Amino acid sequence: MSRPDTLTWLAGHEMRLGWRDWTSLMTAGGRTRTRNAVIALIVFAAAMHCFAYWIVAGYADASLASDPTTLVAISATLLLAWSLLLSQAMESVTRAFYARADLDLILTSPISARKVFAVRMGRIAVAAIAVAVLLAAPFIDVLVLRGGARWLAAYGVVAAMGAVATAAALALTIALFRLVGPKRTRLIAQIVAAVIGAAFVIGLQVMAIFSGGTLSRAAALQSEWMLAHAPDAGSLMWWPARAALGDFTALAAIVLFSLALLGGAIALFSARFGDHAMAAAGVGSATVRQRRGSLAFRSRSPQRVLRQKEWTLLLRDPWLISQTLMQILYLLPPAILLWVTFRKGGDDYVVLIPVIVMAAGQLAGGLAWLSISGEDAHDLVATAPVKASRIMAAKIEAVIGMIALVFAPVVAVLAFDSLYAAVVASLGILASAGAATVIQICFRVQARRSQFRRRQTSSRVATFAEAFSSIAWAATAAMAAALTWFALLPALIAILILVGVRLISPRQA
Amino acid sequence: MSVSRPISLATRALSKRFDRPAVDNLDLTIYGGEFYCLLGPNGAGKTTTLRMVAGLLRPDAGSISIGGIDALARPEDAKQITAWLSDEPMIYDKLTPYEYLEFVAGLWRIDAEAAELRARELIGWLGLEAQAHERCEGFSKGTRQKVALAGALVHDPKLIILDEPLTGLDAGSARQVKNVLRERVAAGGTVIMTTHILEVAERMADRIGVIANGRLIAEGTLDELRVKTGAAGTSLEDTFLALVANDTAEMAAAE
Numbered sequence: 001m002s003r004p005d006t007l008t009w010l011a012g013h014e015m016r017l018g019w020r021d022w023t024s025l026m027t028a029g030g031r032t033r034t035r036n037a038v039i040a041l042i043v044f045a046a047a048m049h050c051f052a053y054w055i056v057a058g059y060a061d062a063s064l065a066s067d068p069t070t071l072v073a074i075s076a077t078l079l080l081a082w083s084l085l086l087s088q089a090m091e092s093v094t095r096a097f098y099a100r101a102d103l104d105l106i107l108t109s110p111i112s113a114r115k116v117f118a119v120r121m122g123r124i125a126v127a128a129i130a131v132a133v134l135l136a137a138p139f140i141d142v143l144v145l146r147g148g149a150r151w152l153a154a155y156g157v158v159a160a161m162g163a164v165a166t167a168a169a170l171a172l173t174i175a176l177f178r179l180v181g182p183k184r185t186r187l188i189a190q191i192v193a194a195v196i197g198a199a200f201v202i203g204l205q206v207m208a209i210f211s212g213g214t215l216s217r218a219a220a221l222q223s224e225w226m227l228a229h230a231p232d233a234g235s236l237m238w239w240p241a242r243a244a245l246g247d248f249t250a251l252a253a254i255v256l257f258s259l260a261l262l263g264g265a266i267a268l269f270s271a272r273f274g275d276h277a278m279a280a281a282g283v284g285s286a287t288v289r290q291r292r293g294s295l296a297f298r299s300r301s302p303q304r305v306l307r308q309k310e311w312t313l314l315l316r317d318p319w320l321i322s323q324t325l326m327q328i329l330y331l332l333p334p335a336i337l338l339w340v341t342f343r344k345g346g347d348d349y350v351v352l353i354p355v356i357v358m359a360a361g362q363l364a365g366g367l368a369w370l371s372i373s374g375e376d377a378h379d380l381v382a383t384a385p386v387k388a389s390r391i392m393a394a395k396i397e398a399v400i401g402m403i404a405l406v407f408a409p410v411v412a413v414l415a416f417d418s419l420y421a422a423v424v425a426s427l428g429i430l431a432s433a434g435a436a437t438v439i440q441i442c443f444r445v446q447a448r449r450s451q452f453r454r455r456q457t458s459s460r461v462a463t464f465a466e467a468f469s470s471i472a473w474a475a476t477a478a479m480a481a482a483l484t485w486f487a488l489l490p491a492l493i494a495i496l497i498l499v500g501v502r503l504i505s506p507r508q509a
Numbered sequence: 510m511s512v513s514r515p516i517s518l519a520t521r522a523l524s525k526r527f528d529r530p531a532v533d534n535l536d537l538t539i540y541g542g543e544f545y546c547l548l549g550p551n552g553a554g555k556t557t558t559l560r561m562v563a564g565l566l567r568p569d570a571g572s573i574s575i576g577g578i579d580a581l582a583r584p585e586d587a588k589q590i591t592a593w594l595s596d597e598p599m600i601y602d603k604l605t606p607y608e609y610l611e612f613v614a615g616l617w618r619i620d621a622e623a624a625e626l627r628a629r630e631l632i633g634w635l636g637l638e639a640q641a642h643e644r645c646e647g648f649s650k651g652t653r654q655k656v657a658l659a660g661a662l663v664h665d666p667k668l669i670i671l672d673e674p675l676t677g678l679d680a681g682s683a684r685q686v687k688n689v690l691r692e693r694v695a696a697g698g699t700v701i702m703t704t705h706i707l708e709v710a711e712r713m714a715d716r717i718g719v720i721a722n723g724r725l726i727a728e729g730t731l732d733e734l735r736v737k738t739g740a741a742g743t744s745l746e747d748t749f750l751a752l753v754a755n756d757t758a759e760m761a762a763a764e
Contacts (some may be wrong), residue, residue, distance in 0.1 A: 383588055
């Protein structure tokens, strides 16, 4: 056992906390669920390997001597993965700043705060690398199986990407603290993380739309413009791709560079981490005065009061707005496609409808959780002289009202192009949002709104059911828009998902 | 004397079981205009009892009558005249106290004009004028508890149910809360409260109920409780500890 106050002792403590966080995430804190979680993980890993085989098996023969298209494709894939890693690392770093948890204990102990925070940053890096390696593993395994052991080098590239992403996330978050202060950093970091996570995908899609009028990312990567503007084969820009293809010189350089960058970032920023964390802790006590036109109380029914409350709380919480609206950030490319189609007079809206329907389901799931489970004054509402069914109805109305507000403009534009498509989209949105809300009702828990980000971990069944339900309704809407009776099949699956949810959901007290 | 007063709360054979009986055949009778304190060691069943009375938990068996209304058959009618306040003030961070009170008044269907008047009165009583239009997110525990108390009183309830309302409050805030509760009782309201601060029970309660292992083991005024332990002149703390110790010994002997 290492001596207290040493880096190894602190690292051991952080790793133990990290491991317990992860296992409780997987098993929801129940020991009896461990076996189920292991089985689910094995099934998930197997499914991911099948999926990876379908996606990358054809690229296993790619080598260092391949044409520029291969280097562009691999580099773009790595950049995409890195942008997502950076986004995730920014969330982790921001959370580390704003979580109170053991901050008081650390800052009042005689141990060096710099040492503690250095280890904490290390833990964030290890977590980022572990997640990256785990997610990449099915794809790399398939490439190794089909293309040989040289593809194992890709694991090194992925680990290096995780380290660089953490270093960049630390630098970005600290820069935000200095530029905008602790009060706004949380929100802006949240938005920056989401934009970084989505920007690359959206950018490629927007490029593809304007160049080929489709949503395909590959179209943009294989365009003549892209190949004409790509650097020479010897450029440093291709080193990550070359390393992944088995160039061990490039691999060694990348791994060393990433570790040096991470070490430098930790050494540079750990000294100020405590100051920023304390500044972040003080944000909660800031005073916000609320102005309103009239101070007189208004006579309203309990249902209206509840609806109004839901909307007011959401509108006054920019962090929650960003959290929920991030889910529809991916609507931007289809919206652009809609605009392009509208100008050209095509019928690409069939591609659009499922995206809209899926986004509606995801957004409704988030809003429904906030409204139904994230009730900060649960006891107050539960002891009010209003029937529980009416309270629930008011909350559902608040969710559906918000969905209608967000999606009405998209449907209106769609109606200009095709009334039938607009009707199908509206019904799809309603079905998808309604189903997501029903799932949240079935799996409702008593939680605080501030726990929104962890909602997915409270019930994985609800999360998966919500996702599959949205996908099924999206497929239904797409097929209905294409005027095929096959639309009934995914609709049936969506209904069966709801029936299954109803059967396995916990009994509410 | 109290027998002639109307009954504000009556529970009969009230029972609730989790992994073990939490409340076991509990009979409670509390009269209008009475301040009743429910005492008991940790895990005795106090909070479970109050949560069932407030309509937050469904009993396994028994009945609850609030102001003559069957609270299990007509929960909305019973809730109309009841208020609940726990030790953890449940308010909305993004609303101001003023907006919070307007929200509560809307839930209880109180006339807007009357509710506004009452809200201003409560804000004054509880010393919340300075914070009335500030969002609750930056408030201290004491201020949050006062906002929650104002919310509990804005609809002028006949029965106020309080679960450890003074936990974590400073002396000034605790006094303001106690004064408001005293005024409610003086105006004919009924208060049932759990607390671990025995001095509060000693000074404020008209009657005290002692609960252990889900059962009411003693009830009465402080003097009546002292008589039961056979130790006149002792403090409530000594009396309470003696009652609980006797019950534990009887339980052990019975097993």
